Amino acid sequence: MILADLFSILLRLGELAFAAIVAGLTGKYLHAVKGSSSWEQGRFIYTEVVAGLSIFFSIIWLIPFSSSFIHWPADFVISVMWFVAFGLMVDWLNGTCGYIFDWDNIALSSGTNTCVEWKTDIAFAFLSAIFWLVSALLGVYWVHRHTTRRAVVTDGAHTRRRWYRSRV
Incomplete structure (x- = not known):
């Protein structure tokens, strides 16, 4: 399970x-539009609040304990x-910068290109959603594996022992 722990840390x-x-x-x-209506x-x-919550929880759950896997619903x-x-x-972008996943016309330049910034913001929001989803799926896998492993099967003749108990 060290692989799952390492993968979880990389995801976090x-x-x-x-x-x-x-x-x-x-x-x-x-900050640029700070005088406009909050509506x-x-x-x-909302995006800023989600990013703040993500930063908080990813730092808290970055600590590698097995209990970090039980947070898969969150x-x-x-x-x-x-x-x-x-x-x-x-x-909100509504196609003003072209197709949202079209990165062909993007180049690093010294000028300000708001389409590049918006597409970057959108791309990293999408990547963050995927990473959180993979983290949840890893948690489901870990919890499922550990709850079935603890179950003792008794059908009369066969009992499943834990790995650390001897046969003697």
Whole structure:
């Protein structure tokens, strides 16, 4: 199970990095429009809150204990929240920068290109949603494996022993 622990840590580090990128890009936009109505900026405030919660929980659950796998329902809920944030940002962009997953016209330049920033924000929100979903699926796998492993099967002649008990 060391592989699952290592994979979980890598997922949590990815979730932390992606949430920090989304928080930074969305926060930059919210800072630029700080005088406007909060009703108009609700989708970005929501995205910022989801990014903040993701940063908090990924740091807390980054500690490698086996109990970190039992948080799979929260991982799933956060994944759904990220998918909602992704959808809200894609809906707001409404095709003004072209197809959302078209990265052909993107180049690193010294000028400001808002389409590049929005597509980056949307891409990392999508990646974060996928990482949280994979983390939830890993938690389901871990919990299922450990609950079936603890079950003792008794059919009269055959009993399943734990691995650490001797036959003597």
